[in-house]
Amino acid sequence: MTQALSVLQHTFGYPAFRGKQQAIIETLARGDDALVLMPTGGGKSLCYQIPSLIRPGCGIVVSPLIALMQDQVDTLRQLGVRAAYLNSTLDSRDAWLTEQQLLQGELDLLYVAPERLLTERFLSLLGQVTPALFAIDEAHCVSQWGHDFRPEYRQLSVLHERWPNVPRIALTATADRNTRDDIAERLGLSDAEHFVTSFDRPNIRYRIMEKQKPKDQLLAFIRSHPKEAGIVYCASRKRVEDTAEWLRTQGIAALHYHAGLDIKTRTLHQQKFLRDDGIVMVATIAFGMGIDKPDVRFVAHLDLPKSIEGYYQETGRAGRDGEPSEALLLYGMQDVMLQREIMANSDLPEAQRQLERQKLDAMLGLCESTTCRRQHLLGYFGENSQPCGNCDNCLTPPETWDATEAAQKALSCIYRSGQRFGAGHVTDILLGKSTEKVAQHQHEKLSTFGIGQDLPEASWRAVFRQLLAGGWIDSDPAQYGALHLTERAKPLLKGDVRLTLRKASAKAKKAASDSGFRFRDEAEAMLWDALRRRRKQLAEAQGIPPYMIFGDTTLRHMLDRRPETLEDMRNLFGVGDSKLARYGQAFIDEIEQHHAQYGRPVAMKPVINESSELSIAEVKSGRSAVAVANSRGLSAETVYNHLCAGIAAGMIDVSTATQLDPETLNRIETVLVSADEDMRLKPAFDALDGEFSYGLLRCVKTGMLQK
Known part of the structure; x- marks a missing residue:
C-alpha cells in the first residue's frame, strides 16, 4: 500500500486512511469487486479515486447526479488529477473532445451519467481503452427497495458481462440489508466483498x-x-x-x-x-x-x-x-x-x-x-x-414525571367524548373551556370536563403527543385526526402499569448552540476572516467554490500552526503537492502580513480552556483520544491539540495521553529525532509508514520538548 498511501498524502494531502478505506482500496487494486456502505462524509470517493490512479487505464465512475459529477471533477482538477465528465450539460464539441482525451489515455477518471454509459456508442468507445475500474455511485438506485429507484441502473450489469476482469465497486450511503442484497444480485456482485461501516456521524x-x-x-x-x-x-x-x-x-x-x-x-x-x-x-x-x-x-x-x-x-x-x-x-x-x-x-x-x-x-x-x-x-x-x-x-437530560394519572384522564376523556375528536378539542374539555364546539356537543356535561385544570395547555399537548408516539392512542386522518384508544391503552386505564413521560417546556426554548468554533482573541478571529477572504479571491478568479481551494479544516490548521514556509505548509491536513505549489505561498503571505500588523501570538500552544480540560480528564479516565472526539463531536485533531496543551502544562503525561506502551513510545521518539533534525512530523510520519496519526506524533513531540 506504499503507492496508495503516497497518492493519499501527495495528491489529496491527507496523512492517513480512515476506517475501511485502506481495505477497500486494496481490494480494488488487486482486481476484486467491492460493495461499500459508508455514510455521507465518510470518504467514499477516495475508495475508487485512488485505485483509479494506481491501476493502469482510466477509472469510469457512473453517477446519476450531474451537480455532484461536475463538483467532483472540478475538485480533482484542483488536485492535479486528470478528470472529466460526460453528461447532458456538455455540447457536442465538448463531449467529442472529452471522448478524444479518453481514447488518447489523457484521463485518470471519467464521470458518466448512466443513460450515456449505456449507449452503444459509449460502450464501443470503452472497448477501445483500458478501464481501470468501474465505480457505481448511489448504487441504491438499482434496487426497488432503495429510496431512489432508477430503472436504467438495472442495465449496468452489462459492465461485468463485457469486461469481466475489470474490478467494480458499488457505493451508497443509505442501504439496509434488503437493499444491499438486491444491489449485489442486480449488478452481479455476488462475489464482491462487502464493507459496511457505521451509520454514525459523530461530529x-x-x-x-x-x-x-x-x-x-x-x-x-x-x-x-x-x-x-x-x-x-x-x-x-x-x-x-x-x-x-x-x-x-x-x-x-x-x-x-x-x-x-x-x-x-x-x-x-x-x-x-x-x-x-x-x-x-x-x-x-x-x-x-x-x-x-x-x-x-x-x-x-x-x-x-x-x-x-x-x-x-x-x-x-x-x-x-x-x-x-x-x-x-x-x-x-x-x-x-x-x-x-x-x-x-x-x-x-x-x-x-x-x-x-x-x-x-x-x-x-x-x-x-x-x-x-x-x-x-x-x-x-x-x-x-x-x-x-x-x-x-x-x-441536558430531559425532566420526566409520573404521568400515569394525567394519561388516564386523557384516555378517559377521549373515550367519553366518543373517540371522534382531535387533541385540541379533547384538551379544551380537560381544561374546562366553554368553547362553541364544547357547547355544540354538550361536552360540558362529561365527567371529564375540567378535570385537567391542574396542568397547563402545553403539558396536555405534550401528553397527547407522547401517548400517540408510544402507541396508547391513534389518530384517524379520515376524521380530521380524531383520536381513539388502542389495545395498549387498557392496562394503563386500569392502573396495571405506570407511565413516565417527558416534561413539556414551560416556555419556548431558543435553539442556541454552543458547538461553534471559538477564537482565542480578536486577532485570531481577524486572521480567520483574512484567510477566508484570500480563499474566496482565489476561488472567484477560477469560478469555483472556495472549499475547492482549501477546506475549513485546513484553514483552521493554518490558524493553529501559522506555517512560515512551504515545507511547514506541506505538513497541514488537506495540502497535497498541487495545491501547495498553486496556493501555498499566497496563504503564507497572508499569515505574514497579519503577523506584521498584529504580531505573533505569545503562545502558540492551545489554551487550557474548559473544553481542553474535559478532553484531558476523559483521556485520563482511560478513554482514547478518538473515542473522546467521537463522543464530543470534535475532530481527533482537536482532542490531540487539547492533550498537547495538557502535556505542556504538566496536566497529563505522554504515555497516558497516547496510550502507548514504553517500547512503542521509545520507537516513535527515536524516529522523530532520526528522521529530521528539527523533529518535523511529516518525515517521522513517512518513516513510520503512517502507522500513527499526526496528532499522536505531536503529543509525543510535545512530551520530548518538556524533558
Whole structure:
C-alpha cells in the first residue's frame, strides 16, 4: 500500500486512511469487486479515486447526479488529477473532445451519467481503452427497495458481462440489508466483498425540540452559527418562500430553493450557496442531492420528516468535512396529523401506506425519546452504541414525571367524548373551556370536563403527543385526526402499569448552540476572516467554490500552526503537492502580513480552556483520544491539540495521553529525532509508514520538548 498511501498524502494531502478505506482500496487494486456502505462524509470517493490512479487505464465512475459529477471533477482538477465528465450539460464539441482525451489515455477518471454509459456508442468507445475500474455511485438506485429507484441502473450489469476482469465497486450511503442484497444480485456482485461501516456521524450534534415559536427558535439557532453555511428544510414551497423572506428581514443571508422555481433561479441560488460564505438555503427536500459542499455547519428542519431514513440523509448534509456541526428539528402534533392525512389520501397501495405510517411513527418515537438521540437513531439502523454525550438529551437530560394519572384522564376523556375528536378539542374539555364546539356537543356535561385544570395547555399537548408516539392512542386522518384508544391503552386505564413521560417546556426554548468554533482573541478571529477572504479571491478568479481551494479544516490548521514556509505548509491536513505549489505561498503571505500588523501570538500552544480540560480528564479516565472526539463531536485533531496543551502544562503525561506502551513510545521518539533534525512530523510520519496519526506524533513531540 506504499503507492496508495503516497497518492493519499501527495495528491489529496491527507496523512492517513480512515476506517475501511485502506481495505477497500486494496481490494480494488488487486482486481476484486467491492460493495461499500459508508455514510455521507465518510470518504467514499477516495475508495475508487485512488485505485483509479494506481491501476493502469482510466477509472469510469457512473453517477446519476450531474451537480455532484461536475463538483467532483472540478475538485480533482484542483488536485492535479486528470478528470472529466460526460453528461447532458456538455455540447457536442465538448463531449467529442472529452471522448478524444479518453481514447488518447489523457484521463485518470471519467464521470458518466448512466443513460450515456449505456449507449452503444459509449460502450464501443470503452472497448477501445483500458478501464481501470468501474465505480457505481448511489448504487441504491438499482434496487426497488432503495429510496431512489432508477430503472436504467438495472442495465449496468452489462459492465461485468463485457469486461469481466475489470474490478467494480458499488457505493451508497443509505442501504439496509434488503437493499444491499438486491444491489449485489442486480449488478452481479455476488462475489464482491462487502464493507459496511457505521451509520454514525459523530461530529453532528442532534437537537430536537417541540415547536412553540418556530421562527424565533430558528433565528436563535442560525445566529449561533454566524457567517456559517446552513440548510433549512420546510415541508411546502410556500413555507420555504415565507421563511426565506422573513429571515432576510432579520439580516440573514437567506435564499430559497424548490422544484417550482424556474431552472435559471434554481441554478443561480445553488451556485451562490456553493460559492459564497455564510449563505442559508431554505428549501424543500428537492435541494441537497448532489450538493458536495463540505462546510455546511448546520441543518434545520421546520417540519417533521416523513421517516428516520429521510432525516438521517438530510441531516447528513452537514459537516461532510468532519468538523463539528449541528442538526435542529422542530416538530409538533400538527405535523404528525398533516403527514398522516397526506398518507391516507395518497394513491399508494395499502401495504405501502402502512409501511410509510410505520416509518412516521418511528420518526415520532425518535422525537419523543428521553434517551440518547444518536443511540436511538443508530438502533433504528441495527447498530448498538453507547450514549454519545453530543445530543440534547445527553447534554441536558430531559425532566420526566409520573404521568400515569394525567394519561388516564386523557384516555378517559377521549373515550367519553366518543373517540371522534382531535387533541385540541379533547384538551379544551380537560381544561374546562366553554368553547362553541364544547357547547355544540354538550361536552360540558362529561365527567371529564375540567378535570385537567391542574396542568397547563402545553403539558396536555405534550401528553397527547407522547401517548400517540408510544402507541396508547391513534389518530384517524379520515376524521380530521380524531383520536381513539388502542389495545395498549387498557392496562394503563386500569392502573396495571405506570407511565413516565417527558416534561413539556414551560416556555419556548431558543435553539442556541454552543458547538461553534471559538477564537482565542480578536486577532485570531481577524486572521480567520483574512484567510477566508484570500480563499474566496482565489476561488472567484477560477469560478469555483472556495472549499475547492482549501477546506475549513485546513484553514483552521493554518490558524493553529501559522506555517512560515512551504515545507511547514506541506505538513497541514488537506495540502497535497498541487495545491501547495498553486496556493501555498499566497496563504503564507497572508499569515505574514497579519503577523506584521498584529504580531505573533505569545503562545502558540492551545489554551487550557474548559473544553481542553474535559478532553484531558476523559483521556485520563482511560478513554482514547478518538473515542473522546467521537463522543464530543470534535475532530481527533482537536482532542490531540487539547492533550498537547495538557502535556505542556504538566496536566497529563505522554504515555497516558497516547496510550502507548514504553517500547512503542521509545520507537516513535527515536524516529522523530532520526528522521529530521528539527523533529518535523511529516518525515517521522513517512518513516513510520503512517502507522500513527499526526496528532499522536505531536503529543509525543510535545512530551520530548518538556524533558
